[in-house]
Amino acid sequence: MARYLIWRAVSVVPTLLGITVLVFLVTYFIPGDPAQVLAGAEAPPEVVASLRHQWGLDQPIYVRYGVWMGNIARGNLGESYFSHQTVLRLVGRAFPVTLELALLALVIAVAIAVPTGIISAVRPRSWFDLGATAVGFIGLSIPGFWLGIMLIYVFGAELRWLPAGGFTPLSQGLPANIRSMILPAIALGTFASTQLMRYLRAGMLDVLNADYIRTARAKGLAAAMVLVRHAMRNALIPFMTVLGVQMGYLLGGTVITESVFALPGVGRLVLNAILNRDYQVAVGIILLIAAAFVLVNLVVDLLYPVLDPRVRLGQATSWR
Amino acid sequence: MGKRLRREARSISRRRLLSQAGLALAGTASGITPAVLRDLAHAVATPATGQPKRGGTLTVSQSVDINTLHPWNGTLNVWKVTKTNIFDQLSYQDPTTFQVKPKLAKSFVWTDNNTSLVVALPSGVTFHNGEKLTAEDVKFTLDSIRDPKVGSWLRGFVAPIKDVQVLDDTHLKIKTETIENQLIPAFTYVDIVPRSMGTDLAKKNPIGSGPYKFVEWIPNDHVTLERNPNYWNEARAGHVDKIILRPVTELQTRISQLLAGDVDLVYDFSLQEVPRLRADKSIAVAVVPPADQMFLVYLNMRKPPFNKLEMRQAMAWALDRQGFIKNFLAGLGRVDNSPFTPQHWAFDPKTENAYSYNPDTVGKLLEKAGYPKGRGLNFSFLVPSGYPEFKQISTLLQATFASAGYRPAIEEVDIAQWAARLNQTKDFFACVDYPPRGSTDPALTYSAGLFFPPVPANYLGLTPDMIPGYVDEIRKGATTLERGARKSAYTKVQELWLEYLPGPIYCHRSTAHAHRPYVSGFVPHPAFQQSFADVWLAK
Numbered sequence: 001m002a003r004y005l006i007w008r009a010v011s012v013v014p015t016l017l018g019i020t021v022l023v024f025l026v027t028y029f030i031p032g033d034p035a036q037v038l039a040g041a042e043a044p045p046e047v048v049a050s051l052r053h054q055w056g057l058d059q060p061i062y063v064r065y066g067v068w069m070g071n072i073a074r075g076n077l078g079e080s081y082f083s084h085q086t087v088l089r090l091v092g093r094a095f096p097v098t099l100e101l102a103l104l105a106l107v108i109a110v111a112i113a114v115p116t117g118i119i120s121a122v123r124p125r126s127w128f129d130l131g132a133t134a135v136g137f138i139g140l141s142i143p144g145f146w147l148g149i150m151l152i153y154v155f156g157a158e159l160r161w162l163p164a165g166g167f168t169p170l171s172q173g174l175p176a177n178i179r180s181m182i183l184p185a186i187a188l189g190t191f192a193s194t195q196l197m198r199y200l201r202a203g204m205l206d207v208l209n210a211d212y213i214r215t216a217r218a219k220g221l222a223a224a225m226v227l228v229r230h231a232m233r234n235a236l237i238p239f240m241t242v243l244g245v246q247m248g249y250l251l252g253g254t255v256i257t258e259s260v261f262a263l264p265g266v267g268r269l270v271l272n273a274i275l276n277r278d279y280q281v282a283v284g285i286i287l288l289i290a291a292a293f294v295l296v297n298l299v300v301d302l303l304y305p306v307l308d309p310r311v312r313l314g315q316a317t318s319w320r
Numbered sequence: 321m322g323k324r325l326r327r328e329a330r331s332i333s334r335r336r337l338l339s340q341a342g343l344a345l346a347g348t349a350s351g352i353t354p355a356v357l358r359d360l361a362h363a364v365a366t367p368a369t370g371q372p373k374r375g376g377t378l379t380v381s382q383s384v385d386i387n388t389l390h391p392w393n394g395t396l397n398v399w400k401v402t403k404t405n406i407f408d409q410l411s412y413q414d415p416t417t418f419q420v421k422p423k424l425a426k427s428f429v430w431t432d433n434n435t436s437l438v439v440a441l442p443s444g445v446t447f448h449n450g451e452k453l454t455a456e457d458v459k460f461t462l463d464s465i466r467d468p469k470v471g472s473w474l475r476g477f478v479a480p481i482k483d484v485q486v487l488d489d490t491h492l493k494i495k496t497e498t499i500e501n502q503l504i505p506a507f508t509y510v511d512i513v514p515r516s517m518g519t520d521l522a523k524k525n526p527i528g529s530g531p532y533k534f535v536e537w538i539p540n541d542h543v544t545l546e547r548n549p550n551y552w553n554e555a556r557a558g559h560v561d562k563i564i565l566r567p568v569t570e571l572q573t574r575i576s577q578l579l580a581g582d583v584d585l586v587y588d589f590s591l592q593e594v595p596r597l598r599a600d601k602s603i604a605v606a607v608v609p610p611a612d613q614m615f616l617v618y619l620n621m622r623k624p625p626f627n628k629l630e631m632r633q634a635m636a637w638a639l640d641r642q643g644f645i646k647n648f649l650a651g652l653g654r655v656d657n658s659p660f661t662p663q664h665w666a667f668d669p670k671t672e673n674a675y676s677y678n679p680d681t682v683g684k685l686l687e688k689a690g691y692p693k694g695r696g697l698n699f700s701f702l703v704p705s706g707y708p709e710f711k712q713i714s715t716l717l718q719a720t721f722a723s724a725g726y727r728p729a730i731e732e733v734d735i736a737q738w739a740a741r742l743n744q745t746k747d748f749f750a751c752v753d754y755p756p757r758g759s760t761d762p763a764l765t766y767s768a769g770l771f772f773p774p775v776p777a778n779y780l781g782l783t784p785d786m787i788p789g790y791v792d793e794i795r796k797g798a799t800t801l802e803r804g805a806r807k808s809a810y811t812k813v814q815e816l817w818l819e820y821l822p823g824p825i826y827c828h829r830s831t832a833h834a835h836r837p838y839v840s841g842f843v844p845h846p847a848f849q850q851s852f853a854d855v856w857l858a859k
Contacts, residue, residue, distance in 0.1 A: 032736030040395030041739040042769050043473040044777045050471035082387040083539050084523045149572045157576035164580040165573040262568040264541035277736045
């Protein structure tokens with residue numbers, strides 16, 4: 001187990017290193033630069049050149065990459081060309097917003113997906129199953145930004161039950177904070193729930209048709225016992241993988257939701273950084289998101305042996 | 321009680337009556353639509369209703385976040401709106417008359433045989449950090465902006481300055497070679513900072529002497545300003561205690577926030593939303609008449625096909641301007657061929673109908689240019705994403721050229737790439753934009769920016785010898801104080817422009833803002849040099 005842990009942890013390093021090179025190269029080759037963005041389209045070229053020099057953007061790519069990697073080694077992800085705040089400070093402020101949004105969205109997604117997926121699988125081709133599938137398709141087809149705008153309009157502008165966008169920090173009280181996050185979490189979680197529900201339904205159907213379930217039923221076990229102890233436990237293994245990947249997507253894919261709801265999260269931060277060519281921030285955040293994505297998947301991989309004894313690598317030889 | 325209230329609501333002060341009558345006359349003369357006039361009248365009239373109250377928080381929604389705290393480097397309109405309240409400038413443009421007037425300066429006087437501008441400052445002005453503002457600080461500011469190492473886009477605005485001399489704490493002399501009419505309007509953009517701050521201002525919190533102090537900037541969330549209780553000019557001191565400026569990218573979210581009462585004012589939104597918001601009685605809409613921003617097309621004259629006059633003329637005849645204004649600007653624009661509108665003293669009436677929409681003429685000009693039925697023609701429109709009006713104009717132009725035989729491509733890129741291709745690589749053929757400064761002094765309009773003045777960096781590739789007499793007339797207008805001579809010079813400049821047509825101007829656009837009815841005293845600024853000092857909350 002320890003060897004497996006170390007092997008998985010070490011395997012993350014080349015992945016992240018590759019990401020740094022790739023992201024840095026992309027920022028180098030896309031046209032446009034932050035000096036031009038700050039100085040504006042009207043600025044004479046010498047003004048832009050002066051800003052480029054101040055920021056070291058006139059240095060060759062390998063020098064810039066070397067400096068950046070050196071800074072990372074010292075725990076410094078750099079600072080924004082525009083706000084001059086460090087990347088860590090910017091992310092430190094934005095990440096909790098995104099994390100809260102992603103977690104709430106995941107809770108909503110799981111709360112919808114798990115019961116719906118299980119009932120649909122237990123009663124396939126029933127009215128409930130057909131209805132859930134139809135709603136699922138609609139959920140998958142609705143663009144996230146449209147749903148967000150509709151939620152804001154109905155519950156914010158018309159009914160005035162919830163804030164019409166904007167973020168209330170936790171420092172202003174948990175209820176106010178949660179109120180500001182309900183609509184974005186619903187907008188984000190709805191899409192995720194439809195995917196999870198369909199995945200869980202398919203997984204459960206496979207498991208429910210397996211021989212050992214028939215055996216369990218033949219032994220006379222209660223239906224609930226068969227469902228919870230035998231079917232769900234096995235169906236949840238691939239579901240957990242999807243959940244891990246989904247959490248990664250939710251963390252990295254909140255750009256549209258954050259823009260629609262005016263939330264100061266990481267998605268909006270990275271979008272603005274890319275549009276402004278704020279390389280340090282863009283590259284720093286993408287690296288952090290990639291690291292988070294890789295770590296979430298690492299955690300999921302490590303959970304496999306807990307859920308499924310066959311995956312325990314240390315016992316692999318005894319299976320033969 | 322109800323009757324009395326209604327009577328009070330209908331009553332009108334002499335000042336308000338005069339201002340509305342003036343607006344009506346100006347509007348009639350300038351061809352502004354009654355709806356625009358009504359909104360402007362509302363905007364102007366707001367300060368006269370009730371006694372201003374102090375206190376409260378004004379929450380303003382803006383379309384994007386600011387991208388710097390450096391007073392002389394940032395060019396975004398949202399930053400202009402923010403910093404105008406933090407800093408003082410020597411002069412300001414009156415938002416209703418568009419005239420440039422002294423602000424921090426008490427007076428401007430040309431002396432030394434018109435080779436020096438003496439600026440008088442008030443005494444007793446302090447910066448937000450408690451330091452006294454003196455002529456040394458103004459000199460430091462102007463010298464810094466002139467320093468190429470600082471990298472300020474305003475450098476060209478103050479280019480005629482040869483030297484700045486401090487006479488005493490409240491007087492300084494700005495040396496030039498002759499009268500330079502661009503300077504006083506240029507000073508509306510120059511934010512005065514304390515010299516103790518140095519020039520590395522992007523990394524520091526802004527310290528100015530304006531009616532509001534900077535508190536914090538949380539990127540993508542808000543900028544907070546608080547009232548400066550020690551503002552030197554009581555008549556222009558702020559009323560609300562706090563201003564929160566929130567960047568909300570999504571337009572529908574911004575409008576919903578206003579309808580929900582989550583924000584008090586939505587600053588600058590799409591004109592197409594104006595009819596919908598006008599219909600909502602819980603919202604007040606303020607529309608700035610079309611005057612400052614002009615829709616035009618940059619044509620790259622460095623290469624074919626726009627090195628040919630006929631092709632540039634074809635572009636001028638190719639847009640259905642009325643149709644564009646009606647369908648895409650909710651009627652809130654004005655067809656123009658000049659940077660100025662009729663209410664501007666420099667407007668030349670002869671420009672009014674110089675070019676209009678005529679697809680047949682486009683076909684004939686293509687033939688004359690050597691591209692019969694569009695054969696051999698090759699050009700495209702470069703469009704920045706996120707600016708729908710640029711794409712709408714490009715699409716209308718594309719359709720006209722398609723009917724003449726050639727369908728130009730529309731290449732959509734992000735704003736950073738757009739600016740780099742326009743400014744650095746000059747890798748474009750035609751490009752729609754809406755540059756500002758149609759409402760200011762023509763000396764600034766024709767001297768600053770990269771469109772009208774024939775400087776090496778000019779987008780169009782315009783050089784001084786391309787239009788005979790053009791530079792001479794610009795200089796004549798910029799270097800005399802006599803209004804008649806100036807008008808004559810700028811008339812000639814406008815006519816020369818239309819004759820050689822380096823870049824066709826199509827129309828002017830309004831800008832629209834909406835607020836809750838209790839927001840009083842809000843007068844929108846045509847050039848986004850927006851002061852919130854007069855705004856107060858009647859709730």
